[in-house]
Amino acid sequence: MLNAVTADVLAADAAPNPWFDLSYVTSNWDTIVGYLGEHVRLTIGAVVLGALIALPLALLARRSRWLAGPVLGLSTLVYTIPSLAMFAFVAPITGITATTVLVGLVLYSLVILVRNFLAGLQAVPADVREAARGMGYGPARLFWQVELPLALPAFMAGIRIATVSTVALVTVGVIVGHGGLGQLITGGFAANFYRAQIVTGAVGCVLLALLADLLLAGAERVLTPWSRGTRA
Amino acid sequence: MRTRESSRQTRVAATEWPRDTEGGAMRARTRYIVPLTMAAALTAACGESGSSGTGGGGDGGGTEAAGEACAPVPGDQLVVLEDDQQLQNADNIIPAVNAAAAQANPALLESLNAVSEVLTTEDLIEMNAAVDVERQAVDEVAAGYVEEQGLAAEVSGGSGPVVVGAADFTESQVLATIYADVLTAAGFDASVQTAGNRELYLPALQRGEIQAFPEYLATVTEFIEGDDATEVASGDVDATVEALQPLAEGYGLVFGEPAEAADQNAFAVTQEFADELGVSTLSELADACGDGSLILGGPGECPTRPACQPGLEETYGLDFASFQEYDAGGPLTKAAIQQGEVSIGLVFSSDGALAQG
Numbered sequence: 001m002l003n004a005v006t007a008d009v010l011a012a013d014a015a016p017n018p019w020f021d022l023s024y025v026t027s028n029w030d031t032i033v034g035y036l037g038e039h040v041r042l043t044i045g046a047v048v049l050g051a052l053i054a055l056p057l058a059l060l061a062r063r064s065r066w067l068a069g070p071v072l073g074l075s076t077l078v079y080t081i082p083s084l085a086m087f088a089f090v091a092p093i094t095g096i097t098a099t100t101v102l103v104g105l106v107l108y109s110l111v112i113l114v115r116n117f118l119a120g121l122q123a124v125p126a127d128v129r130e131a132a133r134g135m136g137y138g139p140a141r142l143f144w145q146v147e148l149p150l151a152l153p154a155f156m157a158g159i160r161i162a163t164v165s166t167v168a169l170v171t172v173g174v175i176v177g178h179g180g181l182g183q184l185i186t187g188g189f190a191a192n193f194y195r196a197q198i199v200t201g202a203v204g205c206v207l208l209a210l211l212a213d214l215l216l217a218g219a220e221r222v223l224t225p226w227s228r229g230t231r232a
Numbered sequence: 233m234r235t236r237e238s239s240r241q242t243r244v245a246a247t248e249w250p251r252d253t254e255g256g257a258m259r260a261r262t263r264y265i266v267p268l269t270m271a272a273a274l275t276a277a278c279g280e281s282g283s284s285g286t287g288g289g290g291d292g293g294g295t296e297a298a299g300e301a302c303a304p305v306p307g308d309q310l311v312v313l314e315d316d317q318q319l320q321n322a323d324n325i326i327p328a329v330n331a332a333a334a335q336a337n338p339a340l341l342e343s344l345n346a347v348s349e350v351l352t353t354e355d356l357i358e359m360n361a362a363v364d365v366e367r368q369a370v371d372e373v374a375a376g377y378v379e380e381q382g383l384a385a386e387v388s389g390g391s392g393p394v395v396v397g398a399a400d401f402t403e404s405q406v407l408a409t410i411y412a413d414v415l416t417a418a419g420f421d422a423s424v425q426t427a428g429n430r431e432l433y434l435p436a437l438q439r440g441e442i443q444a445f446p447e448y449l450a451t452v453t454e455f456i457e458g459d460d461a462t463e464v465a466s467g468d469v470d471a472t473v474e475a476l477q478p479l480a481e482g483y484g485l486v487f488g489e490p491a492e493a494a495d496q497n498a499f500a501v502t503q504e505f506a507d508e509l510g511v512s513t514l515s516e517l518a519d520a521c522g523d524g525s526l527i528l529g530g531p532g533e534c535p536t537r538p539a540c541q542p543g544l545e546e547t548y549g550l551d552f553a554s555f556q557e558y559d560a561g562g563p564l565t566k567a568a569i570q571q572g573e574v575s576i577g578l579v580f581s582s583d584g585a586l587a588q589g
Binding site for chain 1: 365366367371402426427428432435439584
């Protein structure tokens with residue numbers, strides 16, 4: 001089976017292993033873009049779903065202090081579950097799919113989003129709400145036309161933090177093979193500590209987080225033109 | 233015996249350090265040291281023996297000193313001594329396929345068996361070296377192999393999507409990519425999905441989330457069998473496959489033909505050492521080294537594991553002067569063999585380092 005065969009095997013010289021290697025990026029461009037796409041999809045999916053779940057929870061929590069405690073407590077409790085364990089818990093149900101990662105990410109985003117949404121809603125002055133009600137605003141109109149614009153800066157702050165934290169957390173999805181750029185980081189470790197691959201994954205994550213934050217900051221500026229004057 | 237997972241983790245963790253401390257420099261240094269050490273050793277030998285023979289045939293003459301015949305000999309090239317009495321479990325590469333998927337289209341298993349038919353341990357060594365040492369991309373290495381072996385022409389009859397699973401280390405990635413390439417050539421729409429460990433991917437294979445996986449015969453047999461106390465896998469490939477088939481059936485999997493290629497514990501010496509003693513198997517080594525001058529290197533658990541030192545002593549009748557603790561087939565053990573600190577050391581049979589000059 002195994003003979004002393006290797007004498008005739010091609011001698012292989014170790015290739016250099018620099019931290020930064022542009023040729024790695026160019027020659028593996030398709031792979032990198034593929035992982036980047038997955039990373040972006042997971043991040044957007046998690047933050048959007050998280051916001052959709054967090055908003056009703058925040059509205060619920062605002063109604064009474066009795067509800068606020070459990071809602072905030074539960075989302076914080078979920079956040080304390082180690083991410084590795086979280087994916088291990090979810091994986092038997094949803095399998096080794098991107099859904100597993102998405103479920104974990106949404107749960108983690110809740111703690112940030114619910115708290116910020118609630119803080120935003122609570123910061124709406126009571127007399128403003130009362131004035132709106134006095135003008136005949138129903139609950140829906142009150143929320144969309146009065147509360148939401150006033151709470152928007154706090155909402156956006158929460159979404160920005162959640163997005164940046166989600167970009168970083170996606171990498172833990174490597175456990176089920178859907179870790180976006182995290183695949184490059186662990187792949188580099190597994191491939192005899194391939195530095196260029198690890199750095200590409202890590203720098204990619206950082207750049208993606210910065211870009212996302214910048215875009216959201218821009219969106220916030222566009223959405224809240226009235227606050228621009230005070231800031232400048 | 234350790235499970236494959238833990239051995240992988242050890243390996244990955246251990247592999248990091250020489251790179252961290254400038255692997256290239258270390259290797260280069262080894263190259264310079266080796267000739268020097270050899271020269272020094274030869275000079276010393278000549279001095280001791282009174283140097284009557286100027287012909288440098290000190291090799292044969294060296295045996296007169298009791299307990300020196302099998303002392304370490306430094307050298308760059310590592311060679312594996314054949315495990316001719318099958319001490320190690322047969323961890324040959326074997327395609328694992330979801331039972332329902334295999335039944336739906338026999339071309340799936342047939343295509344993967346075509347890979348098993350040609351895949352050798354030397355191929356694994358070369359491909360691992362190409363990725364881990366020469367830094368080539370996994371896709372290219374796999375595609376190159378499929379083309380070199382002409383595998384695409386041998387397969388046909390596939391249709392529909394197939395997901396091939398891969399564990400997160402180089403060899404598994406390369407093999408899964410080869411599987412996917414061959415399945416694509418057969419007409420399947422194949423893709424590769426990485427999944428961390430056996431506890432995750434084998435149930436996924438069972439459920440049909442992934443349809444195929446390049447597995448390791450003895451390790452997967454023991455995993456499915458599940459009872460740590462009983463050992464059904466052995467060093468005999470055919471017997472292990474026979475034990476695996478009924479287990480796999482109950483688990484919802486079908487296994488193809490095992491390849492000749494295996495990634496298992498192996499014992500390596502330097503080419504110089506093997507040449508000097510004229511040995512290529514562990515049995516020959518036991519015959520040549522009866523004087524108890526062998527020094528063994530390996531992981532800390534080696535002196536207590538049946539597949540390591542006790543196995544070598546009982547199965548082959550080898551007699552060691554001492555044991556030196558390094559890592560599990562990692563850079564420390566390999567460097568110790570190359571630098572002549574140990575005569576023989578534990579490595580993994582498909583390690584890319586076995587291809588280095």
